[in-house]
Amino acid sequence: MSVCGADTVKSPFGTVWRELLFWGRTDGLDWIFVFKIILAAFLAMWISMQLRLDQPRTAMMTAVIVMQQQTGLVLVKSIYRIGATIAGILVGLLLLGLFAQEPVLYVLGLAVWVGLCTAGSAFYRNFRSYGCVLAGYSAAMMGQFSIPEPTAFFSIASTRLTEITLGILCAGVVSDVVFPRRLSDAITSNVQNRYREFIAFIRASLSGAAGRAELDSMRLRLVGNVLSLESIRSNAVLEDPEVRGRDLRLRKLNSEFMAVTTTFSSFQHLLKRLTKNATPAGLALTGLWESFGETVVTKGEIPANADAAHQAARRIAAFRAVLGRRIEEVRKNITADGDPQTALDFATAVELLHRFLRELHAYTQTYATLPNAENEPNTPDDIDFSVRTDPVVALLSGGRAFVGIIVIGWFWIASAWPYGTSALTFVAIASALFASAPDPSRNTNRMFIGHLAGLVAAFAYKFLVMPDMDGFALLCASMLPFLMVGLYLRTRPGLVDIGFGYTVFFIQMTNPSNTMQFNPVDFINDGCGVLVGVVVAGVLYRTLIPVSGSWLKRRLARQIRHQVIMACFAPLAGLRNRFESGTRDLLHKQAAVQKIADEQDRRLLALMFSVVEIGRAVIHLRQDAGSLRMPQPLADSVQDVLSSTALFFRRPTATFHDAALDRVTSAIKTIRLETESAAACACPRNVLNRMLASLHLIRTALLDEDVLVAVTADSPSANLLGVIPHAA
Numbered sequence: 001m002s003v004c005g006a007d008t009v010k011s012p013f014g015t016v017w018r019e020l021l022f023w024g025r026t027d028g029l030d031w032i033f034v035f036k037i038i039l040a041a042f043l044a045m046w047i048s049m050q051l052r053l054d055q056p057r058t059a060m061m062t063a064v065i066v067m068q069q070q071t072g073l074v075l076v077k078s079i080y081r082i083g084a085t086i087a088g089i090l091v092g093l094l095l096l097g098l099f100a101q102e103p104v105l106y107v108l109g110l111a112v113w114v115g116l117c118t119a120g121s122a123f124y125r126n127f128r129s130y131g132c133v134l135a136g137y138s139a140a141m142m143g144q145f146s147i148p149e150p151t152a153f154f155s156i157a158s159t160r161l162t163e164i165t166l167g168i169l170c171a172g173v174v175s176d177v178v179f180p181r182r183l184s185d186a187i188t189s190n191v192q193n194r195y196r197e198f199i200a201f202i203r204a205s206l207s208g209a210a211g212r213a214e215l216d217s218m219r220l221r222l223v224g225n226v227l228s229l230e231s232i233r234s235n236a237v238l239e240d241p242e243v244r245g246r247d248l249r250l251r252k253l254n255s256e257f258m259a260v261t262t263t264f265s266s267f268q269h270l271l272k273r274l275t276k277n278a279t280p281a282g283l284a285l286t287g288l289w290e291s292f293g294e295t296v297v298t299k300g301e302i303p304a305n306a307d308a309a310h311q312a313a314r315r316i317a318a319f320r321a322v323l324g325r326r327i328e329e330v331r332k333n334i335t336a337d338g339d340p341q342t343a344l345d346f347a348t349a350v351e352l353l354h355r356f357l358r359e360l361h362a363y364t365q366t367y368a369t370l371p372n373a374e375n376e377p378n379t380p381d382d383i384d385f386s387v388r389t390d391p392v393v394a395l396l397s398g399g400r401a402f403v404g405i406i407v408i409g410w411f412w413i414a415s416a417w418p419y420g421t422s423a424l425t426f427v428a429i430a431s432a433l434f435a436s437a438p439d440p441s442r443n444t445n446r447m448f449i450g451h452l453a454g455l456v457a458a459f460a461y462k463f464l465v466m467p468d469m470d471g472f473a474l475l476c477a478s479m480l481p482f483l484m485v486g487l488y489l490r491t492r493p494g495l496v497d498i499g500f501g502y503t504v505f506f507i508q509m510t511n512p513s514n515t516m517q518f519n520p521v522d523f524i525n526d527g528c529g530v531l532v533g534v535v536v537a538g539v540l541y542r543t544l545i546p547v548s549g550s551w552l553k554r555r556l557a558r559q560i561r562h563q564v565i566m567a568c569f570a571p572l573a574g575l576r577n578r579f580e581s582g583t584r585d586l587l588h589k590q591a592a593v594q595k596i597a598d599e600q601d602r603r604l605l606a607l608m609f610s611v612v613e614i615g616r617a618v619i620h621l622r623q624d625a626g627s628l629r630m631p632q633p634l635a636d637s638v639q640d641v642l643s644s645t646a647l648f649f650r651r652p653t654a655t656f657h658d659a660a661l662d663r664v665t666s667a668i669k670t671i672r673l674e675t676e677s678a679a680a681c682a683c684p685r686n687v688l689n690r691m692l693a694s695l696h697l698i699r700t701a702l703l704d705e706d707v708l709v710a711v712t713a714d715s716p717s718a719n720l721l722g723v724i725p726h727a728a
Helices: 002-008 012-025 027-050 056-066 071-099 103-123 126-146 150-177 183-207 212-239 241-245 247-276 280-290 306-334 340-368 391-415 420-433 440-468 472-490 496-510 520-543 550-569 575-589 599-626 632-650 654-676 685-703 705-711
Strands: none
Touching: 012 027, 027 056, 027 150, 027 472, 056 071, 056 150, 056 496, 071 103, 071 126, 071 150, 071 183, 071 212, 103 126, 103 391, 103 420, 126 150, 126 212, 126 420, 183 212, 183 241, 183 247, 183 340, 212 247, 212 575, 212 599, 241 247, 247 280, 247 340, 247 575, 247 599, 247 685, 280 306, 280 340, 306 340, 340 685, 391 420, 391 520, 391 550, 420 440, 420 520, 440 472, 440 496, 440 520, 472 496, 496 520, 550 575, 550 599, 550 632, 575 599, 599 632, 599 685, 599 705, 632 654, 632 685, 654 685, 685 705
16 A cells, blocks of 8 residues: 555655656766766867967867767777878878979879778778778878978877877776766667567557558668667777677677568568468468467566566467467368468468567577676677678769869869868868768768858857956856857757767867967958868769769669579578678668658668568578488479579569579479479478478569569569569
């Protein structure tokens, strides 16, 4: 009674306290992050001034740029920043040493270097990409400062390295001492959220209440979660020895998650095809499947932690134990009329259902045991995450940056523009910084808005407020509100580029130092030079082979289709994980995974899941076939299936589609003859049945109109709709 009373009677103080706790766990963390950045920047500025360094703003900007929410990310980003800065300085030294008196050759050499670095930033992921970006614009930045006085290069370079190192040290110390946040916490949050979202996706699919757009959005989040965990895991290894001890389990968790989502997608698609035509197998399977809902969700609550996952794993195991008996009861009714098509539909769906429950149980168990410190007793097969990048797209990004440098460089030389080096530096920064972004044109627009706002704020502060500030304390106090605005915007999704551009440009233009210079004309000219560089980069992103253009999306579609060819012929060791992760990485790299902007993006998403479904079936078929000593006719038939399927995904035309369908149908007949003939081979029947299920899954996918629309979307000449028979 007393407990019930305590729950139902809520005092005002209790409500306020709970609201404060909620604010502290959400917006409060963002504000702590903002003040940590400000503290690191002011500390870097103070030490720079005490050491009489030339550019305290470089140390401040480094602290702002390097600082991340988690300490491990600060460490990793600092390592890449130091290494890339040294590389950029060395190249800048080489260019100035060779072409200090030849501006045309200098610009050409700089354009080649920035183009190569931009191509590298588009090709690699995460902080490797950042390292390429930094190496490119560091050379341009050294030219900006050294071209007016080439003999001062060594002094400028050593001072810049000192200031960058100082900024990194300040960011690292503040991040590790003041309310530190670990990547291990981010991993825990990611894993829990992903499990909840996946179970919610299963429930939404089961109930049928969610529309297609909502289900597509949920699928996109699941794809993004796979790459998010991989990114956090790879960086956390450097931060926390405990995470290193769990590295194998985290990779296994990601691999199992991809497997179970693919199997669920295959089962869902097959069930949809069977129920669409009201087949007996479809109706029977719907009854079996609907009883699964209460297994993973009890009393409306989704497992949100490891303990709940333990209980869910036990319920899934119990469901699997009784499922076999229920399936056999249903099978007698389904196969009573002797229709081989119905029997094959039912057997294939049952095989997928068993596989899904087996994989979900394994994934739930791994999730439940993740907090345990002990390592896995056995090392799983190759479960490394595989990335896929289109080298042509990366080279085009580099070519775009090359053109930007040439355009600005030509204008600078032809007009003798005093601030051309500022424009040259920032066209290099903007061209490389967003080369790997899904929508670089939008990012550049936001960066321009941030820079423009930072320029206005810096002008107002430097010429109206700063002259009245006497002493370091007043300087910091007066800068504080200006920095808070930009840094808070940096914590808001969708406003990161604006906040980042505002903060960095505000520090760049105010340029606090021991000896201040107040020249409004020079201030405005320098700021306009920077804005011109950003605008040129934005125009090139929008006009010169835009990333969101149809050509690149058709190329992406061909790359995704090529994954099936890889599934048909690549070595089997570790193939499933390479195939699954590579296909998801391809889609995530492009704009389609961020949002569904048009019908072409929707078809790309449908293509990815169709490719994953057929590719997985092909891999299972190859694994089962490889475990047998098959008679030659059966072996030839399987090989024909692989060759014809690969050919269809290479060239999706009606002719190759019919050929693939014929080969799959022929292989199904061959296996049936082997299993039904009195002189059948000695192959295990369970393996042959699995092969039969894989072939039937490929066949139903090839007959699915949604799959055909997705596969042939980038081949206008290959309209297969209306010329195919129905599956059942």
